[in-house]
Amino acid sequence: MAQIKPLDEKDRQLLRLLQENSRMSNAELARQVNLSAPGLLKRLRKLEESGLIDRYVTLVNREALGFDLLCFTHVSLAHHQPECVDHFCERVKDLPEVLECHHLTGEYDYLLKVVVTNHQHLEKLLTEKITQIPGVDRIRTSIVLNEIKASTSLPLD
Known part of the structure; x- marks a missing residue:
């Protein structure tokens, strides 16, 4: 696991959006946080590599x-x-x-x-x-x- 750097506001926005709906498309995520597609992918990769994003799951209604x-x-x-x-x-x-x-x-x-x-x-x-x-x-x-x-x-x- 990589070193965890302090989160900036765009990282926080991304994490908030993904916690609400991890199926949101990359295009929609990029639009909502005002990033280019490559910029979004780079941030997501860093969040995953640092361990801040542990995994993507589906919540099933028990x-x-x-x-x-x-x-x-x-x-x-x-x-x-x-x-x-x-x-x-x-x-x-x-x-x-x-x-x-x-x-x-x-x-x-x-x-x-x-x-x-x-x-x-x-x-x-x-x-x-x-x-x-x-x-x-x-x-x-x-x-x-x-x-x-x-x-x-x-x-x-």
Whole structure:
């Protein structure tokens, strides 16, 4: 990864636009930030090479695919030896229902963002997969009743 240089206003504009719609054509991007096509491509390449643009993705509507339950699961491990922690992390990475896994400070060790189709799917995930990972001591799951805000855009102001 290249050295990250300070962002100028055109870089910020580009990143804002791409966070909103990564399918925007290069011609439209160049027009909106007042750059030539070669100038735009050069900036995009530098943003990609520096790691500021990590990847381009499509956000899929989870509910349209039947993933009606969004949950947050707190997990505590009984032991914190490196091999136990590594094993937990590797197993969680293999669970497609787990969208995010964060290592925490405080009462619980990990926070998992989970999507499932229904309560039975949640029960199966918790009892047959997560609690079966060696070292898992306790879990606490909260079901999201209403998603107030969900964004993938970082603040660039």
